[in-house]
Amino acid sequence: MPRTEFISTGFYVPExxxxxxxxxxxxxxxDEWIRTRTGITERRWVADGQTGSDLAYQASQLALERAGxxxxxxxxxxxxxxxxxxxxxxxxxxxxxxxxxxxxxxLDVRNQCTGFLYGLSIADAWIRTGQxxxxxxxxxxxxxxxMDLTTRGxxxxxxxxxxxxxxxxxxxxxxxxxxxxxxxxxxxxxAELLFxxxxxxxxxxxxxxxxxxxxxxxxxxxxxxxxxxxSTRMPQSVKLALESNGLTPQDIKLLIPHQANLxxxxxxxxxxxxxxxxxxxxxxxxxxxxxxxxxxxxxxxxQAGRLQRGDLLVLAAxxxxxxxxxxxxxx
Ligand code: COA
Numbered sequence: 001m002p003r004t005e006f007i008s009t010g011f012y013v014p015e016x017x018x019x020x021x022x023x024x025x026x027x028x029x030x031d032e033w034i035r036t037r038t039g040i041t042e043r044r045w046v047a048d049g050q051t052g053s054d055l056a057y058q059a060s061q062l063a064l065e066r067a068g069x070x071x072x073x074x075x076x077x078x079x080x081x082x083x084x085x086x087x088x089x090x091x092x093x094x095x096x097x098x099x100x101x102x103x104x105x106x107l108d109v110r111n112q113c114t115g116f117l118y119g120l121s122i123a124d125a126w127i128r129t130g131q132x133x134x135x136x137x138x139x140x141x142x143x144x145x146x147m148d149l150t151t152r153g154x155x156x157x158x159x160x161x162x163x164x165x166x167x168x169x170x171x172x173x174x175x176x177x178x179x180x181x182x183x184x185x186x187x188x189x190x191a192e193l194l195f196x197x198x199x200x201x202x203x204x205x206x207x208x209x210x211x212x213x214x215x216x217x218x219x220x221x222x223x224x225x226x227x228x229x230x231s232t233r234m235p236q237s238v239k240l241a242l243e244s245n246g247l248t249p250q251d252i253k254l255l256i257p258h259q260a261n262l263x264x265x266x267x268x269x270x271x272x273x274x275x276x277x278x279x280x281x282x283x284x285x286x287x288x289x290x291x292x293x294x295x296x297x298x299x300x301x302x303q304a305g306r307l308q309r310g311d312l313l314v315l316a317a318x319x320x321x322x323x324x325x326x327x328x329x330x331x
Pocket of ligand 1: 028029030033034037038113154155156158221222223224226227230260261264288318319320
């Protein structure tokens with residue numbers, strides 16, 4: 001059976017940079033509060049009319065170019081997002097249409113911050129069994145169109161940013177390379193702790209005027225609980241990725257944790273005893289881009305030459321659901 005290799009990566013973030021200071025014109029907050037609690041200094045926001053599939057398209061074009069491939073060479077799209085362009089159809093088809101590759105299957109994955117790892121797990125299974133040979137795996141989000149920019153929403157609106165990252169995956173017969181393992185988990189007992197309640201088919205009407213007045217169209221989070229679970233589940237997932245491959249933290253060349261909060265990443269680093277050079281963070285510049293965060297960070301590392309053939313890369317994520325997981329990859 002072949003293994004799954006990363007053929008190429010790409011990312012795209014919108015041009016508009018929103019620095020922490022900008023939030024002070026809308027709500028009671030400060031650059032100091034945001035930086036010290038989260039590590040974030042700025043994030044990107046889409047222009048009017050720019051969609052998640054538009055961001056994904058730009059990132060995909062870059063990855064295709066780097067792979068020396070045309071869109072027609074793809075045989076499947078897996079599109080991970082918590083902020084789909086529309087309720088339905090899934091966003092993968094809008095990307096497929098822009099890429100001009102009708103008929104290839106488009107699977108939308110809805111596992112929030114762990115979306116990219118759920119998508120990788122599916123892609124890996126399909127590639128190893130020979131179902132598909134060239135999979136475009138996408139993590140793309142637009143948060144800025146759904147933010148409560150008043151003091152009521154300050155705990156969440158300062159955290160998130162827009163952006164897309166992609167990877168093109170295919171089979172390799174090189175036994176020393178490729179995806180070694182993926183581990184994915186979920187626990188619905190905590191579903192409402194990081195939650196977007198409306199609009200939803202669970203209510204009739206899906207959203208009412210009263211809901212809008214109450215701000216139910218905005219996500220809600222119990223930040224401390226999320227923080228607590230994230231900072232235990234992420235290191236646990238990394239340990240599992242290592243142990244299941246007979247590896248130790250010292251073997252890691254690069255750990256890319258989902259970029260939820262710099263304090264969470266620091267906790268993961270400390271619990272695993274990793275040096276600074278073994279871990280990558282870019283939340284300072286992009287905020288939390290949910291399913292986009294791992295592939296954006298991965299592409300930055302690849303372009304900076306931080307991964308050489310055979311290096312051990314570990315990816316780990318935690319998010320709404322709760323969902324969490326990890327992947328171990330020989331680059
Ligand atoms: N600016 C200023 N004050 C803010 C604020 C903001 N943007 N957001 C919240 N506050 C206030 C709160 O209202 C609260 O005020 P109070 O004490 O008067 O009630 C105070 O700051 C402390 O809030 P608290 O929620 O206790 O802060 P915290 O130390 O838990 O940090 C987070 C808040 C959001 C940074 C933190 O909980 C976190 O990072 N959680 C995980 C988030 C995450 O990773 N989510 C995505 C998962 S994938």
